[in-house]
Amino acid sequence: MPTPANHLTATDAAALMREGRLTASDLAEACLARIAEREPERKAWAHVSPNQVRAQAAACDANPSSGLLHGIPIGVKDVLDTRDMPTQMGSPIYAGHQPPADAAIVSLLRAAGAVILGKTVTAEFAGMAPAPTTNPLALHRTPGGSSSGSAAAVADLMVPISLGTQTGGSVLRPASYCGVVGFKPSYGRINRAGTKFAAESLDTLGWMARSVQDIALVDAALTGNDAPLSASTATPVSTLRIGVCQTYLWDAKALPETRQALQTAVEALEAAGVTVTPVALPERFGHLSVVRETLNDYERARGLASEWTHHRDRISPQLSASIERGWRIPHADLLAAQRYAEDRRRDFDDLMDDWDVLLVPCVNGEAPEGLHYAGDPSLQALWTLLHTPALGLPTHRGPNGMPVSIQLVTARHRDAELLKAGDAIWRTVLQFSPRP
Amino acid sequence: MPTPANHLTATDAAALMREGRLTASDLAEACLARIAEREPERKAWAHVSPNQVRAQAAACDANPSSGLLHGIPIGVKDVLDTRDMPTQMGSPIYAGHQPPADAAIVSLLRAAGAVILGKTVTAEFAGMAPAPTTNPLALHRTPGGSSSGSAAAVADLMVPISLGTQTGGSVLRPASYCGVVGFKPSYGRINRAGTKFAAESLDTLGWMARSVQDIALVDAALTGNDAPLSASTATPVSTLRIGVCQTYLWDAKALPETRQALQTAVEALEAAGVTVTPVALPERFGHLSVVRETLNDYERARGLASEWTHHRDRISPQLSASIERGWRIPHADLLAAQRYAEDRRRDFDDLMDDWDVLLVPCVNGEAPEGLHYAGDPSLQALWTLLHTPALGLPTHRGPNGMPVSIQLVTARHRDAELLKAGDAIWRTVLQFSPRP
Structure with missing residues (x-):
């Protein structure tokens, strides 16, 4: 029995579509069927209109060369404007609100051939209030937030890719809690027109997927200049200059499973011949x-x-x-605060002259129980403030079998290098310690 | 005969209102009467609803202590959202568009007691396309753009204060062409929620008025922390460390009246006992x-x-x-480009450790003839890219009697110092060379 289409990564689905072995409509139907089956308990979607989705997919199938994301379904966090779907921002104030234009990122994805599958549940204005979404790996646990629906939908095989926004830890944390790959690009990499701002000097558009290749595929579609990753283009991990940094929050925040996730990653890299050097950020980063x-x-x-x-x-x-x-x-x-942030951004860029990638903790630990609290954003938020690119890789499992990610960061604007390095590092770590 | 209320600066009108000698309704009526009389030739307004204005003014009069801008009419550039007025962005695409919320800056001004008089004409999406607004000082000349309506309305005594946005030179240039004071704060000083972005890493909210005191009054209302300027709080000009910088565009761009404006300002400052030191920016700023x-x-x-x-x-x-x-x-x-800009911002901040203010050219020269071209933004755009605060002061007249501003800039986040210094410098230069 072949893999159901909604289980495919975007990269694999795109390859099958190029070979004529899968249609955009088939893939859309598989995602819609999954949503119909599981959404009542998952509560990942604020809006899905099957007819709209079918029309988009049919248009793709009628025009088989529309771009890198031809026929790929994408979920859009509901703080991003969509001209044909309501944008309700997780707030009753915006119930039924219909913007006149697509957010820039949505337009760019559509131009690359994507099918906008629907709007994913967000915490109220991308903040800290609880949202109804459950964690698909354990329904009594939070999926994290504020991009809760985006993380749950990708983890639950409802859609291969989803968009989020991160002002503190709203992409990387839910991605870790739900066991998917999360990416927050450098601040300024992706145009934010049509985004409901939470805090504009921090708000960064990001996305989630089930592989680093898929993350890179979206980045390529949005920027137009970086070839998507493949096994053959991956950076050899042994050539990477990798530092490991606990950060000043380690003692206060890192639960045992987070310590173990970092430790395991270091061991895997060392087993692959990489010297992973401890790096301490200067006191002024405190x-x-x-x-x-x-x-x-x-x-x-x-x-x-x-x-x-x-x-x-x-x-x-x-x-x-x-x-x-x-x-x-x-x-x-x-x-x-503005001056401090600008100074530390520069400091960190300078520090990264000596490193390709810094391996850092991503989350305190596993997704907490209950839906009243979406978890602690501290360990993600450091990098949001620093405007660095950040990639979260679910390499580890905690004591309850829930995923725990490691986080990779580097200097601002070195996103393409980070994705290449991240792909290599993920392959290495997973090989060393296969997930249960 | 007393001065008609629409001739008053905001600072003077606010004082009269505090003393009970002027009502918000009187002031609003004077502005509305001026608009009724002159708008057909000025074309400064995209939307004015007299009844809406009267209702706001009456509400102010019923509550005489609503803030620093109590009863002060303000014009809002039509790329900023207003929840009770259409926001059409100078584009037929947005004809009649009604946003659901006020832009952050509009909300903050309303909270300080301002009366939103209406929406001012903008070039299409704050770009370079011609707008219908005329220059109130010479109807066959451009008022500049893209904040054309905001500049013309303040210059023509229709409103004491107006909001603009600057992505290249869209506040400082029209302010100079129309002979009003223009201010572009540091990037990041004023929240941009509800702004239609032109280019988000450059877009900066600014405003125009007929005195530096009024500029500072708005800044105080928006930030809550800087006391408005007055003659008694002005920085003594002789204590200022002032540099003068022609910039690398001088030879290519500065017309004789711009050279004269700078020269006259230097002479005035020297006559007041200030040493004005020539400053050359390093080659890398080119x-x-x-x-x-x-x-x-x-x-x-x-x-x-x-x-x-x-x-x-x-x-x-x-x-x-x-x-x-x-x-x-x-x-x-x-x-x-992002890396270059970040490096130069830091360089310029460092350079300004030695100076309080840099005196630089503001515009090529007088407002050009015709409405088909809103003028050259180059000399303003340098500082938009550098994210510095910039203050344009109409101190000079060119060969056709049209105003020509000087521009004062300083390091990022030193806006309050710049406004104090600017007030002192303007008083000094105007005294030396009174405007015709």
Whole structure:
């Protein structure tokens, strides 16, 4: 029995379509059937219209050469505008809201041939309030957030690729909790027109998939210049200069499974002949978390000023608390935070002259139980503030069998190198310690 | 006969209102009367609803302590969302478009008590296509762009303050052409939620007024931390470390009136006991213009991807040419441009450790004749790319009696210092060489 089409990675599905062995309509139907079957318990989607999906897929099948993502279904986090689907932002304030244009990223994906499968559930305005989505690997655990629907949908084989946004840890954390690959590009790599801002100096568009090749395929479609990865183009892992950095949050945040995930990765790389060198960030990096909080709260209050003025009764207590903190922050603190962030970004870029990749913890540990709390963003948020590219790879399993990712980062604008290195590192680590 | 209320600066009007000698409704009526009289030839407004304005003013009069901008009318460039007024972006694609929320800056101004007088004419998506607005000082000349309506409305005494956006020179140039004060804050100072992006790594919200005090008043209302300027709080000009920098565009761009404007300012400052030191930017600053063009074109193509796909026939030839250039730029060029810009921003911040303010040319010269071309943005665009604060002061008149501004810039995030220094410098230069 052949693999059901919704189990395929985008890269494999694209190859089958190029060979005429799979149609966009077949793939769309397989995804729609999976959603119909599993969505009632998963709650990953804010909007799916099967007829719209079928029309897009049929258009692809009628025009068999529309781009790198020809016929590939993609889920779009519901804080990104779509001109033909409501964009509700996880907020009752925007119930039924229909924007007039697609977000830039959605337009670019459509131009590359993608089928927009629907809108995925987001926490309210990409914040910290609980969303209904469950973790497909354990329904009583959080899938993480705020891109909860995007992570759950990819993990549950409903769609091969989904878009997210990260202001703290909203792509990398849910990707880890659900066991998929998560990617946050460098700040400024992907145009954000048509994104509902949470905190604009931090908000970064990212995406999730079930392989690094798929992550690179989307990056290639969006940037047009980097060839997708394949086994033959992969960087030999032994040529990489890899550092490992616990970060200053290690003692406070890293649970045993996270320590083990990092340790296992180091052992796998050393077994493959790589010297992995411990790197300590200088003391002055010790304020990244508090500075990110300042920017986050200050900017969220202003970004949602209109909603706060006119619809305060429909804003959750969690978001209200963040906004109220934001209004209390003096502007001088914003300036100090902006200066600190700019200085550390430069410092980190300089530091990475000596390394290709830094291996860092991705999450505190496994997805917590319950849906009331989407988990701690601290370990992802360091890199959001630094504007670096960050790749999360689910290489490990914790004591409850839930996935735990490692995180790879590098200097700003070195995204293409990071993806190549990440592909090689993932292959190496998985070979060393196959997932159960 | 008392001064008609629409002739008042915002600072003076606010003082009269505090003293009970002027009502918000009186001021609004004076502005509306001026608009009714002059708009047919000025074409500064995309939307004004007198009843909406009267209702806002009446609400202010019923609540006499709503903030620093209590009762002050403000014009809003029509690329900024307003929840109760159409936001048409100078494009037929958005005819009648009504956003669901106010832009962050509009919300903040309303919270400070401002009366939103209406939406000012913008060039199509804040680009280079011609807009119908005329220069109120000479109707056959351009008011500049893309914030053409905002500049004309303030110059023509229709409103004391207006908002603009600057991606190249769209605030400082029209302000100079129309003879008003223009201010572009540091990138990141003012939240951009609800702004239609032109090129998001450059787009900066700014504003125009008829005095530096009014500029500072708006800044204080938006940031909450800087006391508005007054004659008694002004920095003594003799304490300022002022450099003068012609920039590498001087030979190619600066017309005689621009050279004279700078020369006169230097003479005035020297007469006041200031040593103004020539500063040459290092050679590596010589690519600012071409790098800004790369970012501008690359980002505009992506930011308008949805409109380009679905409404190409309603995009002007000028904007289409920019978008087409943008699609042809390889992603590697974007990365190189981003890196160059980040390096030069840091370089310039470092250089400004030795100076409080740099005096630089603002425009090529007087407003050109005709409405088909809104003028050359090069001399403003250097500072947009560098993310610095920039203040344009109309201190000079050219051979046709049209205004020519000088421009003051400083390091990023030193906006409050720049406004204080600018106030002192303007007073000094105007005293030395009173405007005709």
